Amino acid sequence: MTAPAPAPAHRSLRGRTRAASHTDNAARPGALYAVPAMLVFGVFALVPLLLVCWLSFTTWNGLGDPRWTGLANWQDLLTDPGLLHSLRITAVLTLAGWAVQTPLALLLGVWAAGTQRGRALASALVFLPLLLSGAATALVWKALLDPNFGLARTIGPWIGVPSGNMLGTSGGALLAIIAVGAWQFVPFHMLMYQAAARNVPAHLYEAATIDGAGRVRQFWSITLPQLRNTVVTSSTLMIVGSMTTFETILILTDGGPGAATQSMPFRMYQQAFKSFEMGPASALATVLVLFGTALSLLIVRFSGFSRMRSTLEGI
Amino acid sequence: MTATEIRPAHSRRRFLTGIGAAGIGAAVTGCSALSPGSGDDSRGLDVWTLTDPVQNKIQRAALTRLRRSHSSRAKLTPFPNTGYTQKLRIAMGTSDGPDVFWSWGGESLRPYHEAGLVVDLADRFGSDTRWRDAFLPAALQAACVDDREPLGLPVRGMQPVILFCNQTLFDEHDLRPPRTWDELLDVVDAFVDADVIPVSLAGAESWCELMWLECITGRLTGTGPLRKIFAGERGSWRHPAIEEALDRIQKLVRRGAFGQAFGSVSYGSGGATAIFAKGRAAMHLMGSWEYSNLRNDHRRFTEDGLSWVSFPTVPGGTGDPRALVGNNTNYLSVNTRSADIDAGVGLVGTQLAARPFIDALIKAGDVPAAVGIEGRLRELAPDPDFALYVYRVVSDAPDFTLSWDQAMLPAVKEAMLSSLQQIFLEKLSPRQFVDAMELIQ
Numbered sequence: 001m002t003a004p005a006p007a008p009a010h011r012s013l014r015g016r017t018r019a020a021s022h023t024d025n026a027a028r029p030g031a032l033y034a035v036p037a038m039l040v041f042g043v044f045a046l047v048p049l050l051l052v053c054w055l056s057f058t059t060w061n062g063l064g065d066p067r068w069t070g071l072a073n074w075q076d077l078l079t080d081p082g083l084l085h086s087l088r089i090t091a092v093l094t095l096a097g098w099a100v101q102t103p104l105a106l107l108l109g110v111w112a113a114g115t116q117r118g119r120a121l122a123s124a125l126v127f128l129p130l131l132l133s134g135a136a137t138a139l140v141w142k143a144l145l146d147p148n149f150g151l152a153r154t155i156g157p158w159i160g161v162p163s164g165n166m167l168g169t170s171g172g173a174l175l176a177i178i179a180v181g182a183w184q185f186v187p188f189h190m191l192m193y194q195a196a197a198r199n200v201p202a203h204l205y206e207a208a209t210i211d212g213a214g215r216v217r218q219f220w221s222i223t224l225p226q227l228r229n230t231v232v233t234s235s236t237l238m239i240v241g242s243m244t245t246f247e248t249i250l251i252l253t254d255g256g257p258g259a260a261t262q263s264m265p266f267r268m269y270q271q272a273f274k275s276f277e278m279g280p281a282s283a284l285a286t287v288l289v290l291f292g293t294a295l296s297l298l299i300v301r302f303s304g305f306s307r308m309r310s311t312l313e314g315i
Numbered sequence: 316m317t318a319t320e321i322r323p324a325h326s327r328r329r330f331l332t333g334i335g336a337a338g339i340g341a342a343v344t345g346c347s348a349l350s351p352g353s354g355d356d357s358r359g360l361d362v363w364t365l366t367d368p369v370q371n372k373i374q375r376a377a378l379t380r381l382r383r384s385h386s387s388r389a390k391l392t393p394f395p396n397t398g399y400t401q402k403l404r405i406a407m408g409t410s411d412g413p414d415v416f417w418s419w420g421g422e423s424l425r426p427y428h429e430a431g432l433v434v435d436l437a438d439r440f441g442s443d444t445r446w447r448d449a450f451l452p453a454a455l456q457a458a459c460v461d462d463r464e465p466l467g468l469p470v471r472g473m474q475p476v477i478l479f480c481n482q483t484l485f486d487e488h489d490l491r492p493p494r495t496w497d498e499l500l501d502v503v504d505a506f507v508d509a510d511v512i513p514v515s516l517a518g519a520e521s522w523c524e525l526m527w528l529e530c531i532t533g534r535l536t537g538t539g540p541l542r543k544i545f546a547g548e549r550g551s552w553r554h555p556a557i558e559e560a561l562d563r564i565q566k567l568v569r570r571g572a573f574g575q576a577f578g579s580v581s582y583g584s585g586g587a588t589a590i591f592a593k594g595r596a597a598m599h600l601m602g603s604w605e606y607s608n609l610r611n612d613h614r615r616f617t618e619d620g621l622s623w624v625s626f627p628t629v630p631g632g633t634g635d636p637r638a639l640v641g642n643n644t645n646y647l648s649v650n651t652r653s654a655d656i657d658a659g660v661g662l663v664g665t666q667l668a669a670r671p672f673i674d675a676l677i678k679a680g681d682v683p684a685a686v687g688i689e690g691r692l693r694e695l696a697p698d699p700d701f702a703l704y705v706y707r708v709v710s711d712a713p714d715f716t717l718s719w720d721q722a723m724l725p726a727v728k729e730a731m732l733s734s735l736q737q738i739f740l741e742k743l744s745p746r747q748f749v750d751a752m753e754l755i756q
Contacts, residue, residue, distance in 0.1 A: 061404075061426055062404045062405060062407075062408045063407060063427065142584070143584065147576035147579045147580065148580060148586060148590055149586060163575040163576040164579065165575060165576035165577075165578055166579060167579040168519065168576060168578015168740075169740070170740070254519070255733065256519065256733065256736050257518070257578050257736045257740055258743075259733045262733075271726075273404075274401075274725060274729050275726035275729050276404060276426070277725075277726055
């Protein structure tokens, strides 16, 4: 009589476990839901990626069949002084892009999260560039920066370029790309910061005010720590985005003057579709993929992205 | 519960099948992209050309006439200049390429010839040489890959590089267009003193800067060393004329010949043309097509204040002063994968030299490459003086070198164009330019 007693309890425990696992599975049905995304990723990312890897071991001008050349393209790539130069340009554009855009987007976003008068209108105006296509933006800026018929002649003297020759000098062209990139992408990141800043509980500020903290102290001690997850996400997007900037360079400077703005993606395009050397271009593309992946992994590793917790925990 | 257990297996199977299908799909599309096909008979002749409202109308009329003689359907597919080369290369690598395509000759034609994709017109016409005798030999030069018979025939006018002058400014400052290098320097100094940009230069697009290197080198030494450069021979860039030409360019830059902001001026948006036509710059070295642009956008200036001369001679130069550089013309060639090669050859071999086509070109302001058309130029051209000038300089030219950027391997061309920009910015010395080009060669 005593013996059978635990059995139902055991059964009922198992039953509960199964029921729980059923609920989990219902919420997360495994690989099936991932199939469409994986298919798209496979066909449009993985297959081309593998083909590009294979092309990097061949010579091909786009006509006829690629010819296997082994490691020749890779050897050329490693001894190519242009690679180092384009790497340097890419690094400058990425770092400067991040350094310019982050503070601007952060401050604008936090400001836009407030309830000041005229804020909505001003935010909408700042947000406008994001609605324009990258190519259109670059074309408009190219016209604006024309020294004879654009605004460059007027603005130039204010910023130390009396002749208005901004796109025609190495430093000026780089600065122009960084500035146009910031003008174009700050609104997007501003929106991220605005949303995040609105999520900061008001009572934190109220408590800080009672404790006598001023606006600056509140920004550093409450707003910024509360936005740390957004900073990591926005920075990752910024860095990967700047690293692959292409159309702005193509339209605004065409990689020039000389090779002053030849970033890695631009150089890849130039080798593939201007020089029609698909082999070396594919080797460069592979390097770019490896580089981008490594950078993303590094950001995830060192920013604590994988261990990220809600900033509202414990509040 | 059963469903819960089965679902993962299901999903795994479907997932793998999906990947397989995707792989096969990619393999199939990849294969069809690489393998030669026969084309589709029913669509008719597809003729690729550059977008130009005036020219496209003339070309469509030629296709209509072709239809009468060959009873084959044909359509014109115009593309903007920017990106055309890339589009053509990708399309020609597949079985869906055009039946007849536009090129600049030289290296824009050679790869297709080497891949066996250009119909040999000489072969098709046999001993009858009227098809090519109808055109000036100098204008066919760029279509003669490896000194063969032409692989395409002219679809537009001839476009040598000419020094355009703003005669109004020259008259105002009591100067005359330069005929020699020393005169050029004097004119430059005079205009700099008068606060006028001596030469309008679109430095943002280095093919415009290239014209200076082409013209000076041509006057210094003729075409001999160029053939070696175009052939990719080692040491060919070390010819002293190249370094001297680059040195002369940098001296012009330092003299202020191109103004202070030429690096930001572009050609595509009309900047360089407008500076010249609006009287801010006195000279403009450009292909003869610039005349049509000026006439369209600045008609009054073109009629009252425009003059033109050949590039000045350079002291000590051994190049023939009558030699020209520029775009010989543009060509149409026939794709060997075309489903209707006969119609393509009919279009290229007969319609392009036909009187209605040539007359329409003349009326549109072009100077066609056809022989014996002085009378028609005088009668039909919108500006007979300019048309006859271009026609005569090409007819008299012992040599008409194709623009270097069209005559070189694309990889060498890109390196040259970017190094040349650095020459104009004085970031590279002539010696460094030569060293850099030898590395590429």
